[in-house]
Amino acid sequence: MSKVLYVIDTKNKDYKYKIDEDTIIYHFSINSSSKVTIDLITEGVNLYYYYNNINYDDNEFNIKVNHKVGNTHSELYNHGVNVKNNKLTYYVDGIIPKKSAKCICNQDNQIINIRDGKSTIWPNLLIDNYDVDSNHSAYIGKFSEEKIFYLMSRGINREDATRLLLESFLINSDSIDLNKIDEFVKEIDKI
Amino acid sequence: MLEIKNIYCSITDSDLDILNGLSLKIKEGETHVIMGPNGTGKSSLAKAIMGHYKYQITKGDILIDKKSILDLSVDERAKQGLFLCMQDPTVIEGVSNSEFLRTALMSKTGEKVNLYSFITEVEKSMKEVKLDTNMLHRSLNMGFSGGEKKKNEVLQLKVLKPKYIILDEIDSGLDVDSLRIVCDNIRDYMKENKDASLLIITHYPRILEYLKPDYVHILKDGKIRKSGDISLALEIEKEGYTGIKDGQDE
Numbered sequence: 001m002s003k004v005l006y007v008i009d010t011k012n013k014d015y016k017y018k019i020d021e022d023t024i025i026y027h028f029s030i031n032s033s034s035k036v037t038i039d040l041i042t043e044g045v046n047l048y049y050y051y052n053n054i055n056y057d058d059n060e061f062n063i064k065v066n067h068k069v070g071n072t073h074s075e076l077y078n079h080g081v082n083v084k085n086n087k088l089t090y091y092v093d094g095i096i097p098k099k100s101a102k103c104i105c106n107q108d109n110q111i112i113n114i115r116d117g118k119s120t121i122w123p124n125l126l127i128d129n130y131d132v133d134s135n136h137s138a139y140i141g142k143f144s145e146e147k148i149f150y151l152m153s154r155g156i157n158r159e160d161a162t163r164l165l166l167e168s169f170l171i172n173s174d175s176i177d178l179n180k181i182d183e184f185v186k187e188i189d190k191i
Numbered sequence: 192m193l194e195i196k197n198i199y200c201s202i203t204d205s206d207l208d209i210l211n212g213l214s215l216k217i218k219e220g221e222t223h224v225i226m227g228p229n230g231t232g233k234s235s236l237a238k239a240i241m242g243h244y245k246y247q248i249t250k251g252d253i254l255i256d257k258k259s260i261l262d263l264s265v266d267e268r269a270k271q272g273l274f275l276c277m278q279d280p281t282v283i284e285g286v287s288n289s290e291f292l293r294t295a296l297m298s299k300t301g302e303k304v305n306l307y308s309f310i311t312e313v314e315k316s317m318k319e320v321k322l323d324t325n326m327l328h329r330s331l332n333m334g335f336s337g338g339e340k341k342k343n344e345v346l347q348l349k350v351l352k353p354k355y356i357i358l359d360e361i362d363s364g365l366d367v368d369s370l371r372i373v374c375d376n377i378r379d380y381m382k383e384n385k386d387a388s389l390l391i392i393t394h395y396p397r398i399l400e401y402l403k404p405d406y407v408h409i410l411k412d413g414k415i416r417k418s419g420d421i422s423l424a425l426e427i428e429k430e431g432y433t434g435i436k437d438g439q440d441e
Binding site for chain 1: 241243244264265266268269270274275277280281283284285286290291292294295298299330347351
């Protein structure tokens with residue numbers, strides 16, 4: 001059984017975690033910058049980090065995951081929606097020093113620009129050990145027109161199709177308890 | 192009636208013509224088949240009718256019950272009764288099958304859909320197409336096999352009850368049993384909805400053993416070159432397209 005944490009930001013905040021047991025963190029941010037530092041300090045621990053962000057002004061998300069010991073596992077899913085013509089920047093670092101063998105360190109980063117915002121993702125994997133499994137991906141753009149076409153071809157108008165895609169993008173795990181993120185769900189409706 | 196009137200179609204922002212003066216009339220209750228070599232414009236025709244963003248009609252018209260649909264958006268065309276069963280249905284992670292279908296049904300009827308009656312009806316239809324009912328709660332087409340994707344298209348058809356159905360290579364990638372299940376369900380649908388009509392796009396006459404066509408058309412170079420009955424499909428199976436001469440078989 002993993003420890004589950006819910007975080008909702010409406011102001012800029014810094015976070016530091018020392019992970020010594022399996023942990024899932026659901027981090028929701030409404031128009032704010034966050035700096036997150038995570039140390040995985042116990043062998044065998046798994047970390048799942050879901051960052052979901054609605055953005056209206058210039059903001060940054062900076063996350064560093066340090067695999068301080070070997071045989072640790074991190075999965076980051078960072079999803080942002082950049083609503084206006086502003087700047088949204090993600091710095092995402094996975095760090096594995098030489099002494100930490102057999103780690104898994106993955107990150108998936110996506111930012112959807114609703115208008116013509118300037119978004120940037122810096123996905124960094126700083127790995128100093130050969131016995132590691134690590135992947136990263138980054139996407140910046142609009143929602144796929146092919147997906148919108150498919151939804152519309154069943155009679156759903158563009159606005160509702162976009163809303164379906166927005167909700168699935170920003171609440172990107174079936175395990176999220178919607179009662180705990182009421183404020184964020186209401187904010188999705190405002191986009 | 193769905194009427195395609197001398198349409199010319201190209202890919203958006205390109206001069207490449209795909210359809211060159213294609214005409215077709217599909218009356219209520221009729222089943223038409225379009226066959227043709229690869230790259231001849233069959234799937235493009237299906238997508239152009241549905242209003243896909245990559246295709247633009249440069250000349251001619253498409254009419255439903257004598258009214259042009261060219262200015263209608265994709266969802267408005269769907270509300271006019273058009274339904275495209277896609278060759279490769281799109282995967283949408285995070286949007287559940289049930290959420291998608293319920294939203295589509297509400298869009299069609301303009302009314303709130305009672306969750307209990309919706310689930311009951313959809314689960315009944317899922318059993319008929321032999322889809323596991325758990326798939327209702329999974330992301331749309333995500334992790335579905337080729338056969339499951341096609342059955343899911345037929346499930347949507349059964350729930351949304353369209354009038355003008357286009358099957359774009361629904362038979363591709365289906366095993367014998369799945370093809371029979373898919374076709375049985377479409378045939379039952381056509382029996383229950385006498386005013387519905389069908390446009391089947393296919394490479395293989397096998398599907399026509401299950402869904403008997405009224406007309407078979409051969410599409411080549413973006414134009415219908417020959418029309419006939421099911422014997423034309425069997426002739427193609429035997430002789431290929433090279434032996435087919437332009438003209439109309441009665």
